[in-house]
Amino acid sequence: MARRHLTRQQRARIRAIQEQRRQKLAKRAEPLYNASPDAPAREGRVIIRHGATLGVESVDGHIYQCLTRQNIGHPVCGDRVVWQQIDHTTGVVSALLPRRSVLSRPDYSGHDKPLAANISQLVVVLAPRPEPSGYLLDQYLVTAATIKVRPLIAINKIDLLVEPDKTRFLERFNHYRQIGYALIEVSAKQDHGMDELVEKLKHETNILVGQSGVGKSSLIKALIPDLKIVTGKLSEATGLGRHTTSAATCYHLPLGGYLIDSPGVRSFRLSRLSVTLLEQGFPELGDYLGHCRFHNCSHEHEPGCAVRQAEADGKIHPQRLENFLQLRKRILPP
Numbered sequence: 001m002a003r004r005h006l007t008r009q010q011r012a013r014i015r016a017i018q019e020q021r022r023q024k025l026a027k028r029a030e031p032l033y034n035a036s037p038d039a040p041a042r043e044g045r046v047i048i049r050h051g052a053t054l055g056v057e058s059v060d061g062h063i064y065q066c067l068t069r070q071n072i073g074h075p076v077c078g079d080r081v082v083w084q085q086i087d088h089t090t091g092v093v094s095a096l097l098p099r100r101s102v103l104s105r106p107d108y109s110g111h112d113k114p115l116a117a118n119i120s121q122l123v124v125v126l127a128p129r130p131e132p133s134g135y136l137l138d139q140y141l142v143t144a145a146t147i148k149v150r151p152l153i154a155i156n157k158i159d160l161l162v163e164p165d166k167t168r169f170l171e172r173f174n175h176y177r178q179i180g181y182a183l184i185e186v187s188a189k190q191d192h193g194m195d196e197l198v199e200k201l202k203h204e205t206n207i208l209v210g211q212s213g214v215g216k217s218s219l220i221k222a223l224i225p226d227l228k229i230v231t232g233k234l235s236e237a238t239g240l241g242r243h244t245t246s247a248a249t250c251y252h253l254p255l256g257g258y259l260i261d262s263p264g265v266r267s268f269r270l271s272r273l274s275v276t277l278l279e280q281g282f283p284e285l286g287d288y289l290g291h292c293r294f295h296n297c298s299h300e301h302e303p304g305c306a307v308r309q310a311e312a313d314g315k316i317h318p319q320r321l322e323n324f325l326q327l328r329k330r331i332l333p334p
Helices: 010-033 135-147 165-171 174-178 194-201 216-225 227-238 239-245 263-267 276-280 306-312 318-331
Strands: 039-048 055-059 063-068 080-085 090-096 102-104 111-115 121-126 150-155 183-184 205-209 247-252 258-261
Touching: 010 121, 010 258, 039 063, 039 227, 055 080, 055 090, 063 080, 102 150, 102 318, 111 263, 121 194, 135 150, 135 183, 135 276, 135 318, 174 318, 194 306, 205 263, 216 258, 216 306, 227 247
Parallel strands: 063 090, 121 150, 121 205, 150 183, 205 258
Antiparallel strands: 039 055, 039 080, 039 247, 055 063, 080 090, 102 111, 247 258
């Protein structure tokens, strides 16, 4: 289905409705907060977000349904927060603690909307089908560099290929390994490579990104075998009921680490960024940028281009350079 294009007036109306809802819920939090002024401030982690309702996990592992005080920002899954307990099931979030990283996407107004916080690893999931997009993959890798988190490329559904097709398919990604990106082969269906994936995810706060149909949901189910039981317990603890299936959720992985599953990430695209940040996402260009004959070289047709010479020498992959130039044009339109 084609994506619907909204007018400026429609975007403004949606933004106003969303803000009204947020303020209405925030106002509900104030009487609760004022009713318990002596409740000790605690630290916690947001593990569920559905609308403005949060599931906050305390340091002792209990989960509380929380509202958020006004003017503290927009907590998302993975956020560390200061909160105060109201009763044995509810509380109020009163402050956001500093974030180590935040994954965002543009909202209807073009402003960055946080999707997940304090992630340490961005797992880009590819598959033989649907056909992988190198352009989209490079956008994800740029995002990882921009928010300073570790990228991991996971090729799922590898069981769909047999030799020699499998070897030819994997060879398409050899240059990513040469650049220094970690790349693993997995199959959630055949349990191939899952031990290696689990090991890569341990001790990290992870989030999966990738095209629709690459098997992100299957990987999550394989990584958390008792997912239905876990979801049921979270539903009972937070009172969100069936909404837990559509909520952004931060799961504990059985052997350590966290995995954030956020509906907003399923349609994630590159946020706004500068040329400098874009260049950080193409580290193989670093030794050549700034060494061209002309200081304003476009790396497309000018003589004495160090970047094009590096491509000719096999030091920069042609498709990576093409994707870099296309992304730069988005930042610097003619």
